Amino acid sequence: MAQRRFSNYLFILPACLIFAxxxxxxxxxxxxxxxxxxxxxxxxxxFIGFANFKxxxxxxxxxxxxxxxxxxxxxxxxxxxxLLALCLALACDRAMRAGAAYRxxxxxxxxxxxxxxxxxxxxxxxxDYGILNxxxxxxxxxxxxxxxxxxxxxxxxxxxxxxxxxxxxxxFIILLAGLQTIPTQLYEAAYVDGAGAWKRFIHVxxxxxxxxxxxxxxxxxxxxxxxxxLILSMTLGGPAxxxxxxxxxxxxxxxxxxxxxACAQAxxxxxxxxxISFIQIRISKYLKQA
Amino acid sequence: xxxxxxxxxxxxxxxVILFSFLGFYGCAQERESHSKVTITVWHWMTDRQAAxxxxxxxxxxxxxxxxxxxxxxxxxxxxxxxxxxxxxxxLPDIFGILGKKRDAASFIKAGYALDLTKYMDENMGAWRxxxxxxxxxxxxxxxxxxxGVVPGIYAVPIDLMNxxxxxxxxxFKEAGLDPNYPPVTFxxxxxxxxxxxxxxFSGFVSGFAEAWLIDSFAxxxxxxxxxxxxxxxxxxxxxxxxxxxxxxxxTLFQDLREAGGFASGVVSMDNxxxxxxxxxxxxxxxxxxxxxxxxxxxxxPELDYAVMMPPKVVEKNPMVIWGSAGAAFYxxxxxxxxxxxVRFLKWLxxxxxxxxxxxxxxxxxxxxxxxxxxxxxxxxxxDDLDKITHPxxxxxxxxxxxxxxxxxxIQSIIIGEKSPETVAAEVQVAKQKELKK
Numbered sequence: 001m002a003q004r005r006f007s008n009y010l011f012i013l014p015a016c017l018i019f020a021x022x023x024x025x026x027x028x029x030x031x032x033x034x035x036x037x038x039x040x041x042x043x044x045x046x047f048i049g050f051a052n053f054k055x056x057x058x059x060x061x062x063x064x065x066x067x068x069x070x071x072x073x074x075x076x077x078x079x080x081x082x083l084l085a086l087c088l089a090l091a092c093d094r095a096m097r098a099g100a101a102y103r104x105x106x107x108x109x110x111x112x113x114x115x116x117x118x119x120x121x122x123x124x125x126x127x128d129y130g131i132l133n134x135x136x137x138x139x140x141x142x143x144x145x146x147x148x149x150x151x152x153x154x155x156x157x158x159x160x161x162x163x164x165x166x167x168x169x170x171x172f173i174i175l176l177a178g179l180q181t182i183p184t185q186l187y188e189a190a191y192v193d194g195a196g197a198w199k200r201f202i203h204v205x206x207x208x209x210x211x212x213x214x215x216x217x218x219x220x221x222x223x224x225x226x227x228x229x230l231i232l233s234m235t236l237g238g239p240a241x242x243x244x245x246x247x248x249x250x251x252x253x254x255x256x257x258x259x260x261x262a263c264a265q266a267x268x269x270x271x272x273x274x275x276i277s278f279i280q281i282r283i284s285k286y287l288k289q290a
Numbered sequence: 291x292x293x294x295x296x297x298x299x300x301x302x303x304x305x306v307i308l309f310s311f312l313g314f315y316g317c318a319q320e321r322e323s324h325s326k327v328t329i330t331v332w333h334w335m336t337d338r339q340a341a342x343x344x345x346x347x348x349x350x351x352x353x354x355x356x357x358x359x360x361x362x363x364x365x366x367x368x369x370x371x372x373x374x375x376x377x378x379x380x381l382p383d384i385f386g387i388l389g390k391k392r393d394a395a396s397f398i399k400a401g402y403a404l405d406l407t408k409y410m411d412e413n414m415g416a417w418r419x420x421x422x423x424x425x426x427x428x429x430x431x432x433x434x435x436x437x438g439v440v441p442g443i444y445a446v447p448i449d450l451m452n453x454x455x456x457x458x459x460x461x462f463k464e465a466g467l468d469p470n471y472p473p474v475t476f477x478x479x480x481x482x483x484x485x486x487x488x489x490x491f492s493g494f495v496s497g498f499a500e501a502w503l504i505d506s507f508a509x510x511x512x513x514x515x516x517x518x519x520x521x522x523x524x525x526x527x528x529x530x531x532x533x534x535x536x537x538x539x540x541t542l543f544q545d546l547r548e549a550g551g552f553a554s555g556v557v558s559m560d561n562x563x564x565x566x567x568x569x570x571x572x573x574x575x576x577x578x579x580x581x582x583x584x585x586x587x588x589x590x591p592e593l594d595y596a597v598m599m600p601p602k603v604v605e606k607n608p609m610v611i612w613g614s615a616g617a618a619f620y621x622x623x624x625x626x627x628x629x630x631x632v633r634f635l636k637w638l639x640x641x642x643x644x645x646x647x648x649x650x651x652x653x654x655x656x657x658x659x660x661x662x663x664x665x666x667x668x669x670x671x672x673d674d675l676d677k678i679t680h681p682x683x684x685x686x687x688x689x690x691x692x693x694x695x696x697x698x699x700i701q702s703i704i705i706g707e708k709s710p711e712t713v714a715a716e717v718q719v720a721k722q723k724e725l726k727k
Binding site: 039041042043059126127128147149151152155236238239240241251252254255256258 | 366369370373377389393397492499553555556560572690704707
């Protein structure tokens with residue numbers, strides 16, 4: 001019996017070792033570094049306790065501004081991006097002509113490089129020769145033309161739209177897969193009972209899709225909050241920090257040789273994301289039970 | 291069935307033997323190539339890689355030592371790689387350090403960079419004397435330096451750079467301005483920008499999304515308005531950023547904005563984008579470094595432009611420009627090839643190699659003897675070498691957090707979000723916070 005138990009442990013040992021090396025150890029190392037002032041180069045580190053956390057939580061307004069920006073981009077992703085994805089998934093779920101082609105087309109944005117997408121959108125929004133201003137002018141709305149990414153009132157929304165465009169393909173694929181798992185008998189039964197298209201959507205599609213919605217929401221929040229490459233290529237976090245997100249701030253801290261502070265930022269940011277995911281899982285369990 | 295299993299087993303064994311043989315052969319080849327000394331150099335300069343490789347081939351022919359230039363881009367990624375390699379003690383024989391003097395000091399104090407002073411002093415300082423002093427200052431730590439580094443020269447400058455104003459002569463002519471008389475005063479600059487705007491030309495462009503460009507432009511004017519002594523006192527914490535002279539510096543950006551002088555979207559432009567804007571003749575003025583000549587040559591060989599000093603605000607203090615070694619190499623103190631690496635760097639900064647680098651990369655040489663070999667357009671950048679300064683050679687350094695608030699504040703002024711007074715107050719708050727640490 002003991003030998004069997006030993007061999008069982010032996011089988012899971014490689015996985016445990018890999019997990020400990022690449023997940024547990026880095027986590028504790030990050031925590032250890034966050035308690036120090038360290039430039040990342042010199043062997044000696046200065047222990048400063050929780051000073052990095054104190055400064056980050058209570059004195060670093062730019063950090064909280066970046067959290068707000070990430071939240072704003074996430075809000076656009078949750079609403080505009082996911083609604084668009086749902087509408088397109090519903091359309092493609094029906095037996096429509098060239099449905100497979102649409103699926104491929106809608107999935108192109110997520111597989112494109114964030115940097116490339118960012119540069120394309122930067123060109124679209126350009127104040128001098130951007131296509132957005134070109135069309136506005138042609139439509140007689142030239143008075144609205146401006147440099148969209150340099151204006152603090154529009155820069156963040158422009159970035160959020162570009163992010164939503166880049167991300168809707170993922171949600172589309174997941175939602176479409178979810179829609180295709182709903183048994184057609186349910187729709188047929190509802191139809192026989194006299195339910196119209198809207199009622200079938202409200203009383204059949206939505207309840208059956210709740211687990212899928214929850215998953216899409218979790219993935220959207222985690223993806224949008226950690227957005228980085230797109231913003232870097234579009235605005236570098238500017239103008240004046242109006243499109244800066246937490247990951248850019250973490251990178252800036254590392255560039256400024258403030259490794260301890262960067263680790264504290266990474267830990268706080270990670271804890272916020274874990275908390276959000278935890279709350280969502282609780283809500284999803286509650287909804288399933290209800 | 292049994293014979294089938296034996297057959298598969300034999301094929302597998304043969305496969306293993308074959309792969310082992312190939313692996314052994316590969317290792318033997320590798321060992322053979324390593325029997326000769328190979329110096330590895332890490333750098334970030336995409337535009338110089340081809341020239342470096344050619345020079346490496348010439349050095350191998352001349353000295354029998356192989357030099358391997360390994361390029362890592364972008365420069366941000368390179369910086370992180372160097373730091374990670376230092377932590378892992380896997381730095382190459384020769385490497386460059388990107389960043390502030392504080393970063394270089396950390397590498398030196400940790401024992402990663404060799405003190406080159408004794409090599410520079412050999413033969414009555416022949417090597418040191420052939421290099422520009424201001425370029426050497428990039429890697430020079432003097433007695434009682436701020437960082438506690440043992441005094442000495444730790445880096446070998448490969449080239450020199452400075453950041454100036456550049457203007458498009460063709461746009462000047464089209465706007466009715468005389469291209470032979472660029473503005474020399476800030477008031478004149480504002481007037482010309484207004485005229486350019488009247489003729490629908492975009493005025494002044496720069497990569498002001500990048501903090502260092504804003505920083506260098508603002509500090510050039512700070513030196514002009516208040517003089518070096520007061521700037522240093524500010525860095526030391528003795529003069530606040532709310533001082534009227536600093537308000538004047540911040541107000542310059544407001545004046546430029548109110549005159550409609552900035553190109554559209556200047557605060558969200560990185561330098562590459564600003565270079566494109568100028569090279570495509572969309573803007574009349576650009577604030578850029580001497581490396582731009584090579585960039586503009588690639589983007590628009592027909593571009594007709596000239597170089598000028600940033601126009602002065604006051605006469606009482608000289609106008610300075612940012613400049614120093616464009617790139618400098620450090621020798622890994624722990625490298626078994628350190629002596630060969632020093633010899634190679636000495637060879638690289640000799641006249642012949644420096645002339646080759648000028649011709650192929652259009653950068654200013656670090657070697658003084660090559661100044662007469664530089665092309666005409668490049669010589670416009672060397673006219674003002676006596677006016678260059680750089681944070682890496684100052685006695686005091688601003689903290690990164692203050693620099694961030696400073697640059698961000700100026701961006702806010704440019705977009706009309708904050709006043710110079712508000713920004714000055716914010717920068718001072720950040721400064722006081724850092725002084726308390």
